[in-house]
Amino acid sequence: MRVLIVAAGPVEDVPTLAPFVKDKTMIIGVDGGIATLVEQGLDFDVAIGDFDSLGYVPDGGLLHPAEKDETDLELALRYATEQAAGAELLIFGATGGRLDMTLQNVYLLKQFPMARLVTKREDVRYWKTGQYELASEGYHYLSFIPLVPSNLTLRGVKYPLTEHPVPVGGSLTVSNEWVGVAQVTVVEGEVLVLRTHEK
Known part of the structure; x- marks a missing residue:
């Protein structure tokens, strides 16, 4: 199984996502990453975050408080590992914005070594x-x-x-x-x- 996790990073760093979608693929929209999914014409299975970037809570969204100890992406990774243990995790939209967030998102790979971070130019593990x-x-x-x-x-x-x-x-x-x-x-x-x- 594969899980696509789409975060709220700049859309210009996000590749075309459709080629990454296979038969057994779960798609998680992370806050503003939902706008990227909508722009690319893809539906999501789960929406996670405080939704401050998106500006509204999607139907069925897993709402978290804005003041919390984890980033929305970390919460999404935890959810993915709980719901799809052993799945391949591909993270998109996690780079190109604030440098502190980009660095933290890269370092999340240490906590979730089954994940890969994918941009238009790079694949990071x-x-x-x-x-x-x-x-x-x-x-x-x-x-x-x-x-x-x-x-x-x-x-x-x-x-x-x-x-x-x-x-x-x-x-x-x-x-x-x-x-x-x-x-x-x-x-x-x-x-x-x-x-x-x-x-």
């Missing part, structure tokens, strides 16, 4: 210690941004590494490219993984 494979699927660049001092082994990429330390704030693992399916071992640490289109 969180990996902790373990072995992974990742195909390009049309993306050009592959970058790893460590959240803590990390150690990576990279294969199937233009610039391979073998158990190489990667410090926080370094640029060694930015803008790699595929030469096959990337095989990645996070020997130590935690990284954000970004696939990015060239243009």
Whole structure:
């Protein structure tokens, strides 16, 4: 199963959503993200938020107070994991607005590692210690941004590494490219993984 979570970020950063909708797909509109869904002609299964951005509460909307300890997106992710355990979670409309909100939305991936954040240009995910494979699927660049001092082994990429330390704030693992399916071992640490289109 797949869950699409559409938040209230600028619509210019949101790709066309219809290709992401499969047979078993739940769509969650998060506050102003409902306007994006309406603009793209898509219905939603659930509406979540305080709806201050949208300006009205949709029928059946799960209304939360404006003054709360979680963002609307975090509430939507919690709902998705409770209602569709094990589902693939794709987040849209979570970047491009306020920088604090964008950064927080990216860091939510650590709390919800089954989720991916998708924009017109990027696909972002969180990996902790373990072995992974990742195909390009049309993306050009592959970058790893460590959240803590990390150690990576990279294969199937233009610039391979073998158990190489990667410090926080370094640029060694930015803008790699595929030469096959990337095989990645996070020997130590935690990284954000970004696939990015060239243009």
